[in-house]
Amino acid sequence: MALYCFDVDGTIDCKENDSEEYLKGVIKTDVLLDLEKQGHKIAIVSSSPFFPEKWKGDNYWFKRNADGFCRLQNIRDAQKYHGVSDYETIYIDDLKGVLTMIRDQSNITCFSPKDFLSSIQSINT
Numbered sequence: 799m800a801l802y803c804f805d806v807d808g809t810i811d812c813k814e815n816d817s818e819e820y821l822k823g824v825i826k827t828d829v830l831l832d833l834e835k836q837g838h839k840i841a842i843v844s845s846s847p848f849f850p851e852k853w854k855g856d857n858y859w860f861k862r863n864a865d866g867f868c869r870l871q872n873i874r875d876a877q878k879y880h881g882v883s884d885y886e887t888i889y890i891d892d893l894k895g896v897l898t899m900i901r902d903q904s905n906i907t908c909f910s911p912k913d914f915l916s917s918i919q920s921i922n923t
C-alpha cells in the first residue's frame with residue numbers, strides 16, 4: 799500500500815468541474831479510483847475545492863494550509879492519518895517549484911502529472 803497525495807489545480811482533470819477558475823490537469827479521476835481499487839490510499843493536499851465530491855471528506859482532503867509553501871505540512875497530516883512514512887508516499891504536482899521544495903525537505907517520491915501517468919502505465923503493462 800502506498801499513499802498518493804495530489805495537488806488539484808493543473809494536476810487533476812475533474813469532469814464534474816466546469817468552473818472557469820478551475821485549471822484542468824491531465825490526471826483523470828478514474829486513475830484515482832483505480833489506485834484505490836488496488837488498495838492504495840488517496841489524499842488531496844491542496845486547498846482548491848475543484849475536485850469530485852467523493853474526495854472531499856476529512857479522511858481524504860488535507861487542507862489545513864492553503865499556502866503552497868506549506869504543502870509539506872498537508873502531506874504530513876495525510877501521512878499521520880494513514881500511518882505511513884516518506885518511503886510509502888508519492889506526491890504529484892504540476893508546479894516544478896513545489897516538487898523541488900518537497901524533494902528538498904523530505905524523502906517523498908515526487909512526480910509531475912505527466913511523469914506520474916507514464917510511471918503507472920509502465921507498472922500496469
Ligand SMILES: [Mg+2]
Nearest residue numbers: 805807808892
Ligand atoms: Mg497546481
